Amino acid sequence: MGVDRRNFLRALGLTGVALGTGKKLGAAESQTDKEDEFYGILYDSTWCAGCQGCEIACAEAHGLTPPEIEDVPEVGKKRVADETRRTVVNAYETSQGEFFVKTQCMQCAQPACASACLTKAMYKTRDGSVIWREEKCMGCRYCMVSCPFDAPKFEYHSSNPKIEKCDMCFDRVKEGKLPACVENCPAEAIKFGNRRELIAEARKRIAEFPGMYHDVIYGEHEAGGTGWLYLSAVPFGELGFNTNIQKKPYPELTKGFLYSVPSVFVLAPAVLLGIHTATKNNNNQDEENE
Amino acid sequence: MSNHKNHIQQRERGSVVKFLAAELKPKGKIFSWFNIISVPVMTLGVVLIVIRFVKGIGSITNLDQEVPWGLWIGFDVVTGVAFAGGAYVLTFIVYILNVQKYKSIVRVTVLNGFLAYVFYAGALLLDLGRPWNVINPIIGNSFGVSSVLFLVAWHFLLYMLAQLIEFSPAIAEWIGARRARKILSGMTLAAVIFGITLSTLHQSGLGALFLMAKDKIHPLWYSGFIPILFFVSSIFAGLSMVIFEGSISHRVFYNKISEKNRKSHHGILHGLSGICAFTMFIYFFLQVIVFLHGKHWDLLNTRMGYWYLTEIFGFVVLPMILFFISYRNHRITLIKIAAIITMIGIIINRLNVTVIGYKWDAAVPYVPSWMEIVVTFTVLFAEIWIFRWVINRMPVLSDSPDWVREE
Ligand code: SF4
Ligand code: SF4
Numbered sequence: 001m002g003v004d005r006r007n008f009l010r011a012l013g014l015t016g017v018a019l020g021t022g023k024k025l026g027a028a029e030s031q032t033d034k035e036d037e038f039y040g041i042l043y044d045s046t047w048c049a050g051c052q053g054c055e056i057a058c059a060e061a062h063g064l065t066p067p068e069i070e071d072v073p074e075v076g077k078k079r080v081a082d083e084t085r086r087t088v089v090n091a092y093e094t095s096q097g098e099f100f101v102k103t104q105c106m107q108c109a110q111p112a113c114a115s116a117c118l119t120k121a122m123y124k125t126r127d128g129s130v131i132w133r134e135e136k137c138m139g140c141r142y143c144m145v146s147c148p149f150d151a152p153k154f155e156y157h158s159s160n161p162k163i164e165k166c167d168m169c170f171d172r173v174k175e176g177k178l179p180a181c182v183e184n185c186p187a188e189a190i191k192f193g194n195r196r197e198l199i200a201e202a203r204k205r206i207a208e209f210p211g212m213y214h215d216v217i218y219g220e221h222e223a224g225g226t227g228w229l230y231l232s233a234v235p236f237g238e239l240g241f242n243t244n245i246q247k248k249p250y251p252e253l254t255k256g257f258l259y260s261v262p263s264v265f266v267l268a269p270a271v272l273l274g275i276h277t278a279t280k281n282n283n284n285q286d287e288e289n290e
Numbered sequence: 291m292s293n294h295k296n297h298i299q300q301r302e303r304g305s306v307v308k309f310l311a312a313e314l315k316p317k318g319k320i321f322s323w324f325n326i327i328s329v330p331v332m333t334l335g336v337v338l339i340v341i342r343f344v345k346g347i348g349s350i351t352n353l354d355q356e357v358p359w360g361l362w363i364g365f366d367v368v369t370g371v372a373f374a375g376g377a378y379v380l381t382f383i384v385y386i387l388n389v390q391k392y393k394s395i396v397r398v399t400v401l402n403g404f405l406a407y408v409f410y411a412g413a414l415l416l417d418l419g420r421p422w423n424v425i426n427p428i429i430g431n432s433f434g435v436s437s438v439l440f441l442v443a444w445h446f447l448l449y450m451l452a453q454l455i456e457f458s459p460a461i462a463e464w465i466g467a468r469r470a471r472k473i474l475s476g477m478t479l480a481a482v483i484f485g486i487t488l489s490t491l492h493q494s495g496l497g498a499l500f501l502m503a504k505d506k507i508h509p510l511w512y513s514g515f516i517p518i519l520f521f522v523s524s525i526f527a528g529l530s531m532v533i534f535e536g537s538i539s540h541r542v543f544y545n546k547i548s549e550k551n552r553k554s555h556h557g558i559l560h561g562l563s564g565i566c567a568f569t570m571f572i573y574f575f576l577q578v579i580v581f582l583h584g585k586h587w588d589l590l591n592t593r594m595g596y597w598y599l600t601e602i603f604g605f606v607v608l609p610m611i612l613f614f615i616s617y618r619n620h621r622i623t624l625i626k627i628a629a630i631i632t633m634i635g636i637i638i639n640r641l642n643v644t645v646i647g648y649k650w651d652a653a654v655p656y657v658p659s660w661m662e663i664v665v666t667f668t669v670l671f672a673e674i675w676i677f678r679w680v681i682n683r684m685p686v687l688s689d690s691p692d693w694v695r696e697e
């Protein structure tokens with residue numbers, strides 16, 4: 001794509017701040033205390049122009065480095081988020097032409113990372129963000145092992161390393177602002193709101209423009225449902241998505257094991273003591289050496 | 291009167307200090323081959339550890355954003371703890387089943403297990419990016435109770451305590467604390483029961499750690515049964531370690547071992563080989579069920595498939611048969627060979643789940659750096675140093691002092 005268009009959109013992205021703030025948090029606020037009612041973000045890849053406005057805004061909002069000027073989405077080049085950037089946009093050549101896709105932490109409804117974290121540093125807030133809390137984290141990286149989307153990133157070259165990942169701009173949302181990327185997307189491909197309403201909105205778009213969309217909302221059921229929801233013109237595999245993600249929440253994979261722990265703790269000692277008493281008399285010839 | 295008492299106490303205290311000072315001095319040759327190899331490696335390892343804390347984990351490891359756990363977790367912690375499983379198996383046999391035949395090796399096995407946990411849990415600290423926060427899940431301001439790692443970490447801690455209690459009579463005998471010994475020995479059974487319960491859970495828990503990495507581990511090694519497989523294999527992993535370590539100790543510390551125990555050595559190895567053969571058979575059976583359940587026939591004819599078959603047939607079925615043959619025919623050398631093959635098999639299996647099969651398809655597969663390997667050896671050597679130090683001083687392989695029997 002031409003650099004000119006990109007720079008233009010980039011400039012647009014930066015001025016988009018004013019545009020975004022108008023459509024604030026919506027009427028969903030009062031319902032957020034219900035389990036399945038929390039904020040999410042609908043990303044429509046058919047609208048995304050690949051301008052990286054979101055990348056730049058994200059970097060600025062979180063004190064990270066914005067992408068280099070040559071570091072642009074290109075077909076065949078896979079850019080990945082890392083400890084210096086929480087989100088990246090990639091380009092894919094698909095059966096329907098070229099499309100862009102933004103990736104970041106999906107803000108799972110039941111996050112693997114949070115259930116893996118033994119310090120509760122990774123934490124699903126009531127409004128839907130999955131946040132990381134510096135003062136709790138011990139840097140074990142078990143969240144990274146567990147996250148099916150490989151979202152959390154670790155500062156390997158720091159003596160005081162942090163975990164970096166998208167937290168749906170938890171701090172900004174708390175202040176009543178929109179997430180940085182949402183606010184700065186000139187193409188308005190990213191929409192913030194109540195997750196349930198966003199799903200309805202996505203369905204509406206699919207229904208209204210049948211030829212334009214692949215009839216799946218990625219994130220509606222993936223990993224038990226995620227805060228980020230994706231629309232696309234083509235099957236998601238063509239856009240580099242992992243389509244093997246299970247529909248059940250990932251924490252359920254360890255539930256069986258964890259549930260068995262209390263019963264083992266109650267039963268095992270009793271059984272062991274029982275066997276000990278039963279066998280004691282059979283071989284008590286050595287008893288005095290105990 | 292009270293003056294006199296004070297005087298005696300002072301003298302006793304003085305002699306305790308003197309006693310400890312004397313015991314701290316090295317015993318045995320200084321220029322043994324083990325020292326000549328281990329000292330430079332450990333020195334280098336300490337330098338590397340300092341670099342790691344100053345410049346971050348990435349400065350000496352090859353870990354990256356895709357592969358966050360490498361050799362230190364996969365080998366030091368996961369494999370090391372499997373090998374330390376001998377302690378809970380033997381305490382089960384001796385204290386719960388009351389089979390006295392193995393009593394003479396309980397102490398050394400528990401010591402080995404305890405040191406393994408201390409050092410491998412120590413290796414875990416090296417791998418933590420923010421180790422100062424390790425107290426968070428312990429002091430209770432942030433209990434992540436839904437985390438398998440939380441469970442495993444707590445179990446490590448509690449099990450170390452249980453093992454320390456199990457071993458403590460030996461320490462009491464060493465410093466001659468008669469009253470303490472009596473109290474501590476009285477706690478053994480409780481510690482054993484607690485310890486076995488904990489072991490069942492965290493040996494399997496180490497496998498359960500990887501359950502959420504469903505899409506990242508090669509399907510031939512991933513299944514919901516990892517916890518059970520880890521638990522069952524920890525039995526023969528631990529016992530093979532006991533056989534291996536016992537054979538080496540028998541040579542290195544020969545003069546420490548009492549006449550009676552030297553004689554019983556072969557009988558013990560023979561018995562253990564039977565248990566190994568039996569549990570390995572169960573394990574193999576489980577592996578077959580898991581494989582049939584997974585329906586991955588097509589994957590067998592791939593590179594990873596051949597590797598999988600090598601693991602199962604070369605390092606489970608083969609040593610199982612060797613254990614069985616040597617059990618039938620009393621072939622002591624064969625037992626030792628089988629134990630070594632089994633141990634290699636356990637290393638391969640644990641690494642296959644945690645490192646080799648983890649993101650096996652990554653663009654840049656993880657291979658540990660030489661520095662990670664040096665640090666691993668540093669941990670291992672440090673453990674052997676302490677082990678040797680204790681063996682040379684406390685009644686572990688040697689008989690308890692006479693006053694113990696008099697009581
Ligand atoms: S995508 Fe990964 S890091 Fe983000 S909430 Fe889900 S499990 Fe956590
Ligand atoms: S690295 Fe930090 S946030 Fe991630 S699981 Fe460990 S303690 Fe939790």
